[in-house]
Amino acid sequence: MKIRDKLLLGFGFYILLAAILGFFAYMELRTITTRLTLVEIAGDITNTILEVRRYEKNFLLYKDKDNLQELKNYLGVLKKYIDSIKSEVIKEIGINNYNMMKETISEYEQLFDAIVDNFRSQEKITTSMRAAGGKIERRLTGRELESFLDIRRDEKNLMLYKDQETYDTFIRTLNSANLDRYEEVRRYRILMTRLFELYRYEKDSIDKIRLKAREIQSFTENLSKKERTDIDAVSKRSMRLLLYALLAFIILGTIINMRLARGIATPIKRLEEITKKVAAGDFSERIEIKGKGEIASLGISFNQMGTRLRDAMESLELAIKRLHEKQAQLVEAEKLASLGRIAAGVAHEINNPLAIINEKAGLMQDILQMSADFQHKEKFSNLINGIIGSVNRCRTITHQLLGFARRIDVIVELMDLNEAVIEVKGFLENEILLKNIRVELNIGEDLPKIKSDKVLLEQVFLNIIKNAIDAVEEGGLIEVSTRIKDENTAQVSIKDNGPGIPRDKLKHIFEPFFTTKERGKGTGLGLFVSYVIMKKLGGFILAESEIGKGTTFILEIPIQPRF
Amino acid sequence: MKKKKEIKVLLVDDEVDFVDTLAQRLKMRELMVATVYDGEQALSFIKKIEPDVIVLDLKMPGLHGMEVLREIKQLSPHIQVIILTGHGTEKDEEEAKRLGGFDFLRKPADIDLLVAKIKEAYWEKIERAMTAIAFAEEGELDTARKIIKKEE
Structure with a gap:
């Protein structure tokens, strides 16, 4: 998976979770608001x-217009409230409950209207009864009047208590008075009976009203209570939900993001480690390629870079090594060249005085030979020969130095290297026999035949084989091998089993006047000249x-001349 | 055959000590020897007396030996010149050969070798002069005739 996708996944997860959480929280809050x-309603x-009930009580007590009016007002307000309840709230309450409530309220109102009528009727009847009572009192006299006054007392009681017992007492008193022969008394009885009916009806109505009122009250109370409980439950649920969501948010989010982060960071860390190694010069480490993301392609590029770097470093190291070798060779060659120049300069300057010594000594010898014998003639002659001998040695040195002893200009011819080696061996036969040395030719x-200068090459072989003969003990072994090294180069190796040359001396052996032989035995020029010749031959x-x-x-000798 | 004594040798070298000593030694070996100490002297000498062989140094004050050789070969091509020097390089040797020098010897040189070379050079001169006569028309090669006459 690509890093971008991983990051998006990480962020996406959080955003999704937050969105879900937000949605739930919103829904819960909406519910609570509803x-x-x-509850408010x-x-x-x-x-x-x-309020309605307060005025209901007041009215029932005082039976006056004001309280009735207030009661009606509040009933109107109540109805308005009920009507203004929104449909979703009605759904919440339940449409049946809502309708029942409305019905109860209208029943209550009807009952109230009925009781108001009842009160009006009572008032009318009471007035009629009082009038009838007064009329009867004025008609009756004596015993009958007395009885009737008892009835009137019971009448007052009845109007006060309005209960069955008082009514029964009243009826009993009325019956025992036995005044029914009077038309007025009969009407009075009828009125009373009707009034009591109204009383009874009033009582019933009031009970009903109270019942209905209580119903309405308990209904709203229940509603309110239920809603509070619901709100409480919803709040608690919301809180729990939020808490769980938060926990999920933290735990899941952490796990997912940690995994994603590890997925990104681990390969980068590995890359960093290897980069450090590469920086420290270790090009061998490679990254394991997993998957297809940027890290993987980075890893592939990195590995390629590592390989290239390693190759580059290797070839660079090789080049530097070669350069060092070449440089060392150049330095050595330059050193030898300047030594050679100095030596040549000295040799030139020495030649003239040497020539004078040579001629003077020669003249002395000439004169001596022409002279008659004298006491020390022979001794003089020997001394002069000694001088001339030393001069010759000097001449050998200077001439060798200057390459005078033999020609040094190259004459290329088609020649057989093997033949040259054999010839040189033959040339040295005496010395080889004398020292009882074994010379093996491989x-x-x-x-193939090569194009080079046979005379110069033989000179070089001679110098080196002579050195080898000097180096080995009696009965020593010298191996001379020729072989073809590559298509351009022939190789001759001359190996002896002598004592060897110490390392510190080995690097000077091609310098002029450097010799490991004892004083007077070597000029120290043989290898120098050989070196110069080999250079000349390419x-x-x-x-x-x-x-x-x-x-x-x-x-190593080029098969075709390279100069 | 002429006597050896009559081979005329001119030694040209600025090293007086060397050239005088060498002259003595050559005289002892029955050669006619004259010495001069630089190139100019050598050239004016051969205009008066023509030597058979000249032994010539290269590094001298004034005219360089190589110049002297060139002049000599122009004046009298038959005179044989042996270079005897302590400074000669291979290039000098080549140059000398190219200019018609007879041989190139390095100091210090063995007296017997030198004498032998002088004699060779002398015979070379005679031979060349004779060849020149043989190929020459009558009276054309005065120099050659003169030489032959003299030799006779």
Whole structure:
């Protein structure tokens, strides 16, 4: 998976979770708000009902217009409240409950209207009864009047208590008075009976009214209570939900993001480690490629870079090594060249005085030979020969230095290297026999004829083999091998089993006047001249030596001239 | 055959000590020897007396030996010149050969070798002069005839 996708996934998860959480929270809050409205409505309704009931009581007590009016007003307010309840709230309450409530209220109102009528009727009847009572009192006299006054007392009681017992007493008193023969008394009885009916009806109505009122009250109270409980439950549920969501948010989010982060960070960390290693110069480490994301392609590029770097470093190291070798060779060659120039300069300057010594000594010898014998003639002659001998030695040195002893200009001819080696060996036969040395020739049969200077090459072979003969003990071994090295190069190696040359001396052996032989035995020029000749022929010479095992000279000669 | 004594040798070298000593030694070996100490002297000498062989140094004050050789070969091509020097390089040797020098020897040189070379050079001169006569029309090669006459 790509890093971008991983990051998006991480963020996306949080955003999704937050959105879900937000949605739920919103829904819950909406529910609570609806419920709260209900509670509020329930509260208003309750208050209104309380007002209605206050005025109901007042009215029932005073039976006056004002209280009735107030009661009607509050009933109107209550109805308005009920009507204004929103449909969703009605749904919440339940449409049946709502309708029942409405019905109860209208029943209550009807009952009230009925009782108001009742009161009016009572008032009328009471007035009629009083009038009838007064009329009867004025008609009756004596015993009958007395009885009737008892009835009137019971009448007052009845109007006060309005109960069955008082009514029964009244009827009993009326019956025992036995005044029914009077038309007025009969009407009075009828009125009383009707009044009592109204009383009874009033009582019933009031009970009913109270019942209905209580019903309405308890209904609203229940509603209010239920809503409060619901709100409480919803709040608690919401809180729990939020808490769970929060926990999920933290735990799941942490886990997912940690996994994603690890998925991103682990390969980067690995990359960092390897980068450090590469920076420290270790190009061997490679990144394991997993998947297909940017990290993987980065890893592939990095690995390629590592390989390239390693290759580059290797070839660079090789180049530097070669450069060092080349430089060392150049330095060595330059050193030898300047030494050679100095030596040549000195040799030139010495030649003239040497020539004078030579001629003077020669003249002395000439004169001596023409002279008659005298006491020390022979001794003088020997002394002069000594001088001339030393002059000759000096001449050998200077001439060798200057390459005078033999020609040094190159004459290229088609020549057989093997033949040259054999000739040189033949030339040194005496010395070889004298020291009882074994010289083994390992001739490369496939060696082609080469184009080079036979005389100069023989000179070089001679110098080196002579050195080898000097180096080995009596009965020593010298191996001379020729072989073809590559299509352009022939190789001659001359190996002896002498004492070897110490390392510190080995690097000077091609310098002029450097010799390991005892004083007077070597000029220190043989190898120098050999070196110069090999250079002239476009080849080179090198020496390897191991103390106690011997020395090997390796000559490489171009098959075609390179100069 | 002429006597050896009559081979005329001119030594040209600025090293007086060397050239005088060498002259003595050559005289002892029955050669006619004259010495001069620089190139100019050498050239004016051969205009008066023509030597058979000249032994010539290269590095001298004034005219360089190589110049002297060139002049000599122009004046008298038959005179044989042996270079005897302590400074010669291979290039000098080539140059000398190219200019018609007879041989190129390095100091210090063995007296017997030098004498031998002088004699060779002398015979070379005679031979060349004779060849020149043989190929020459009558009276055309005065120099050659003169030489032959003299030799006779």
